[in-house]
Amino acid sequence: xxxLNAPLYKKLKEHAAAKPVSFHVPGHRNGEALAExxxxxxxxxxxxxxxxxxxxxELSSTDDLHDPQGAIREAQQLAAKTFGAEHTFFLVGGSxxxxxxxxxxxxxxxxxxIVQRNVHKSIINGLKLAxxxxxxxxxxxxxQTGLATIPSVEAISQALEAYPTxxxxxxxNPNYYGxxxxxxxxxxxxxxxxIPLLIDEAHGAHYSRHPELPTSALAAGADxxxxxxxxxxxxxxxxxxxxxxxxxxxxxxxQQTLAMIESSSPSFPLLVSLDISRAMIDQAGQxxxxxxxxxxxxxxSWLQQRNGAIQAVQLxxxxxxxxxxNKSDCKQTDPLRVLLYDRTxxxxxxxxxxxxxxxxxxIEMSDAKYCVLIxxxxxxxxxxxxxxxxxxxIEEKIACQVSQHTMNRSKQAEQxxxxxxxxxxxxxxxxxxRSLNTAQVVISITLEDAEGFEAAEQIIPYPPxxxxxxxxxxxxxxxxxxxxxxxxxxxxxxxxxxxxMKTVLVYEKGPGV
Numbered sequence: 001x002x003x004l005n006a007p008l009y010k011k012l013k014e015h016a017a018a019k020p021v022s023f024h025v026p027g028h029r030n031g032e033a034l035a036e037x038x039x040x041x042x043x044x045x046x047x048x049x050x051x052x053x054x055x056x057x058e059l060s061s062t063d064d065l066h067d068p069q070g071a072i073r074e075a076q077q078l079a080a081k082t083f084g085a086e087h088t089f090f091l092v093g094g095s096x097x098x099x100x101x102x103x104x105x106x107x108x109x110x111x112x113x114i115v116q117r118n119v120h121k122s123i124i125n126g127l128k129l130a131x132x133x134x135x136x137x138x139x140x141x142x143x144q145t146g147l148a149t150i151p152s153v154e155a156i157s158q159a160l161e162a163y164p165t166x167x168x169x170x171x172x173n174p175n176y177y178g179x180x181x182x183x184x185x186x187x188x189x190x191x192x193x194x195i196p197l198l199i200d201e202a203h204g205a206h207y208s209r210h211p212e213l214p215t216s217a218l219a220a221g222a223d224x225x226x227x228x229x230x231x232x233x234x235x236x237x238x239x240x241x242x243x244x245x246x247x248x249x250x251x252x253x254x255q256q257t258l259a260m261i262e263s264s265s266p267s268f269p270l271l272v273s274l275d276i277s278r279a280m281i282d283q284a285g286q287x288x289x290x291x292x293x294x295x296x297x298x299x300x301s302w303l304q305q306r307n308g309a310i311q312a313v314q315l316x317x318x319x320x321x322x323x324x325x326n327k328s329d330c331k332q333t334d335p336l337r338v339l340l341y342d343r344t345x346x347x348x349x350x351x352x353x354x355x356x357x358x359x360x361x362x363i364e365m366s367d368a369k370y371c372v373l374i375x376x377x378x379x380x381x382x383x384x385x386x387x388x389x390x391x392x393x394i395e396e397k398i399a400c401q402v403s404q405h406t407m408n409r410s411k412q413a414e415q416x417x418x419x420x421x422x423x424x425x426x427x428x429x430x431x432x433x434r435s436l437n438t439a440q441v442v443i444s445i446t447l448e449d450a451e452g453f454e455a456a457e458q459i460i461p462y463p464p465x466x467x468x469x470x471x472x473x474x475x476x477x478x479x480x481x482x483x484x485x486x487x488x489x490x491x492x493x494x495x496x497x498x499x500x501m502k503t504v505l506v507y508e509k510g511p512g513v
């Protein structure tokens with residue numbers, strides 16, 4: 001493929017072709033420093049040296065991300081046009097930096113933001129940095145899978161009515177499993193209060209790029225949308241985009257905030273990968289995505305026809321415009337997400353992931369029931385042959401596993417998908433930043449004894465990185481039960497004081513205090 005219109009890529013290519021003599025940072029001097037290695041080089045070192053030719057700094061010929069006047073500015077303008085925004089910012093700190101920047105530009109100290117309960121931790125961290133409060137709204141539970149999605153329009157409207165001074169509504173759509181909603185109704189409900197609808201669309205950078213894909217949040221009317229371009233489009237890890245439209249947000253303030261939280265020496269390889277990804281979408285995006293959709297459908301069809309132990313969830317899909325027009329709930333599913341599970345109940349999603357990795361197939365994430373696979377852009381049907389072979393081998397092993405014991409054990413694991421931890425539809429405002437003057441003593445107690453205590457740490461199974469319990473919230477018996485079973489099933493808990501979750505940190509004041 002010839003990239004005809006990628007201005008930043010073109011500028012960096014011209015710079016490298018001139019064989020510049022570097023008397024500036026970075027210290028690898030366009031990769032020349034690697035030539036000093038006394039060890040024998042291999043293809044990985046040679047590839048790194050090639051990337052270093054693009055790893056420059058803010059020169060007069062390369063532009064400045066935080067004050068773009070040249071190639072970066074042009075690349076961002078082209079991205080805005082491609083994705084349907086009025087303004088687009090390239091991000092080198094992943095979607096996390098976009099979420100932080102939006103909140104810091106919208107919120108002042110003590111302001112309220114209406115947030116769905118199952119958000120990514122970066123949104124909570126943004127509220128912490130801003131000193132703002134969250135009003136949590138419980139998610140809906142997808143009937144087909146038992147997975148949490150976004151709150152209903154009715155629940156968001158109730159929260160807005162209860163807290164009319166809220167500065168914004170922040171939702172995550174789609175979820176990690178590719179399940180979400182067309183957001184027009186949500187946008188209308190939020191805009192009735194003349195505040196912005198903010199969307200963490202980290203897993204939907206490819207949305208609206210093909211008729212069989214879901215409608216993007218921008219196309220549905222959201223004011224700010226963060227997309228992890230590296231997740232579903234061919235950009236380097238940590239590269240993302242923040243899209244803005246409408247007049248409810250201060251674009252200049254967002255730009256200032258990004259300059260504050262992102263590195264003053266942003267990675268040009270990340271930036272150029274964003275430019276190239278956008279150029280690929282412009283030139284051949286629909287064709288490449290068509291190929292990926294066929295591949296994902298082929299995998300699902302192969303599994304269904306074999307009728308073996310490993311199956312893919314056949315998600316209800318209503319992505320096409322003619323299907324959505326008459327649906328009140330506007331559910332959308334991503335055809336490029338494949339959810340595998342063991343229908344014999346012999347293995348949890350965690351265990352199935354281990355077996356896939358033993359056969360050199362590496363997936364996005366797993367939970368107590370599902371393994372989540374992403375079919376990347378341009379992925380051909382031949383690319384799933386190793387996965388088919390791995391599944392065949394695993395199913396032979398499962399045939400020797402199946403027993404009443406394993407069936408009962410995994411049925412219990414399946415129930416974890418349906419056990420909601422969200423006991424309130426709309427919470428009271430939650431403050432995340434505690435005053436140093438009123439800080440309580442933190443103690444470690446057994447998980448079993450935690451009921452009624454306030455958590456002194458976030459409880460975050462990872463992936464996907466969505467907290468089950470926030471600092472300051474009280475442990476309940478159902479939460480203790482859920483965390484215990486997740487830990488036993490093999491879940492990892494990010495930054496937990498006890499990786500095995502046998503003990504947890506709580507504030508010293510006990511139950512009923």
